[in-house]
Amino acid sequence: MMGIPIRKFICASNQNHVLTDFIKTGHYDLRNRKLAQTFSPSIDILKSSNLERHLYLMANKDGQLMANLYHQLESQLHFRIEKMLVEKLQQEF
Numbered sequence: 571m572m573g574i575p576i577r578k579f580i581c582a583s584n585q586n587h588v589l590t591d592f593i594k595t596g597h598y599d600l601r602n603r604k605l606a607q608t609f610s611p612s613i614d615i616l617k618s619s620n621l622e623r624h625l626y627l628m629a630n631k632d633g634q635l636m637a638n639l640y641h642q643l644e645s646q647l648h649f650r651i652e653k654m655l656v657e658k659l660q661q662e663f
Contacts, residue, residue: 584608596656599648
């Protein structure tokens, strides 16, 4: 969107690997996860705000979908995106 020709993003991970698991499965699951403190604190995360923005753009700016997913994350500690979005996400990462 900024005019920068980026073909693919790379998702770095550490022991917390919540994002890489999500990219592989489409299931963002915080149940039974505990944040591991590592030598890479910038990726010591369980809830990624950047992911919410990226999914919003991938889902054609569907704010209601994002509200539903992240409400479910808050209340049930997990959500799953539809197969079409998983495939789109996997093409980008």
